[in-house]
Amino acid sequence: MTAQLTETGDGHPGPEVAGAVPRGLPDDIAAVLRRPPVTAPVTDPDADAATRADDRGHVFHSWSAQSRIDPVPVAGGLGVRFFDDAGRSYLDFGSQLVNLNLGHGHPDLVAAIKTQADRLATIQPSFASDVRGTLARLIVERAGAGFSHVFFTNGGTEANEHALRMARLHTGRHKVLSTYRSYHGATAGSITLTGEPRRWGSEPGIPGVVHFSGPYPYRSPFHATSPEQETERALAHLSDVVTFEGPHTVAAIVLETVVGTNGVLVPPPGYLEGVRELCDRWGILLVADEVMVGFGRLGSWFGIQRFGATPDLITFAKGVNSGYVPLGGVVIPPAVVETFAERAYPGGLTYSGHPLACAAGVASIGVIERDDVLGHVRRLETEVFAPELTALADRHPVVGEVRGLGAFWAIELVRDRETRTPLVPFNAAGADLAPMLEIGAACRARGVWPFLAGNRIHVAPPLISTADEIREGLAAIDAALSEADAKL
Template structure:
């Protein structure tokens, strides 16, 4: 039977007629029809090449078309495409062992999920079972997924359709120093302020009620907000004081994105639970997971773990994960993220100094953001929070894509997070496009 091929027009037509696109009004959408991808690039059907400067959704860490991972998937599919989670299978056993070997040394076991949202769902279930408590703290400027439990963890407006939500979910504020309105003398002073505020809030909620504090190690799409010195250690101390589980969401920041296997390593902090997804397979096959400490793992030796998913530890995904970790190690991608991150930081600082529209830049490894403002002195945002009636940010992203720079924005922030395989020449060439577009923003949009 011959292979059915669609024309570009048919691809776009069927997309409009039969697909619902996430986070979008459906009318008027005109997504790029992608024909192929390789390395840090993808191409449309007209042959136009795009720099993938957000690694799609900050997940294509090893880039597109990696042959080692593709071959691992093929080999596993021919040997054993699926078996239920209750069986032991080679690829699942190998991946779990690889993950524990590179995770912080207090970690012991992995529960596999389908992605990041259900990793966070199961992490809060585990924390509640382990502690016998019900309240879960998470931050306002956060995104942990859009399923019901993960959506209640989420603090930003994408949680609104889930409200009224699940009882026991409590929000606190991120250490967003750029917009704090307080002139802190140092990062340590800022950390002390935010940690003390959180501790007081926990006292009012009743520490004996609080099962977990959940936080993105580095706040992701809501601004790439990097924790100030001492902040994560302060959170760890609060958790130790009150017997609260510290859960770090490393769905975006894990797997080398910040120049370490897991972002917590940048601050020498050991959480009780780490959630992951994205970069473990870089989207070649979906998978996520929950890494738990030795203490939690031992707790469930004699108690039933009330967590389960049909595709937990899917053999194809685990085979892809094993091969992906090998790619990180063999190609030195963690080290490259550190090296290229230094270059990216210099380029971003140059943009901040040059452009009147750039209020702040934040970066760690190859995870960064550009915050756009109307006025640098007042720090007034380019678009009001939660509102962009003129579609200004969409226009800016469109200008970038027209020139072959693909990324996304959130509020008044542009994400820059290229694949970890990027080299210096590619990085400079891509950021020259950003420079050109910011010139237009300076001249026409302020």
């Protein structure tokens, strides 16, 4: 049910519970607001055509050459599937952008947003809000010992921006280190932190950011022959970078706990612990970017909890409320909070801790605990993902390696297993990208929407997926890879 604005006896608009749209709106506006929820495939050519026309005529899309795209109009979704206006259903095997942890149309999240909207739709961040304070407490409690506060943002890129700012102000230093194979966001600071090619178009970036090579055992930049050797050499390299940059100038090292878009790179044993020791040695803050892997993606509240290191700051977004309303933030320890006890923190956002977003976050944490989502993910890891993906790799010469944790995996594709030549070149575009585009099309033709990145298929379905739904998605990938094998 939605609130319809009607006229009350005193001439002021008042709420009326109704399923209709507000009265007196122009027809084209009312038509969009009048569309009913779509929880199963429905063919609606008129809606498809209207959405395409408005999108192509007026929406400027991110990371895209505008004349070369034709976005699919999405009508609705439920659980692990979403539906287009042409009547097709897709298994959402990438959780949209690895954020839809609890799936589409989750009734408890939707109800929380509706209830909060009826009570208090928005309030500026200088006031206290019960749902904002509750969510901050719940997050701190689940982050573990050593954390006390949360600074809320609208998403992951802003979370990393503010972590960078906090680290610099807390330490009085200006340099920040991050890896080449990383993505931290698209605003000025976070895109400079980003190491991958999406950074190039925004250069020159902010001063003081230095990149280094992180561990990647399958394609070791250190010519290591074992995970242990990869850890040892990667830490030696990082130590050299810090030494050459001057430890007294380095405020923070920012790492994705498990590298996301750039490969689902699980750190080898001892690496994160070694980075922690290095930071402690030189008074550097360790920032864990948990935008993708926080809130259950790895089967723990925060991905870092699956390793033996504790960061100084944790950034989050995406899974905190499955993206139902934009939300992100920084989890902060008392020492950093104390830095701003008597001087103002120089940063803020109009929508910091938006009540609708926080209500969805509170509900999300409740659902994850009530339904044992963390345990479910850990069981899926050992009983479904690991064995099924290992078997898939054994069947297909095009698969070089599978790797991952929890509900976060990558299938790395190669032209030759011996040479490990990638199926498509680094930063491929145009015709070079064709093999991956064909694999994506083959998956979608079988009703599965994959997440493709570089020469990899990333497997990151909603955390509520059943074993059968995961096997359904892997079966579509299996068939697509058979076609790729034949072409090679």
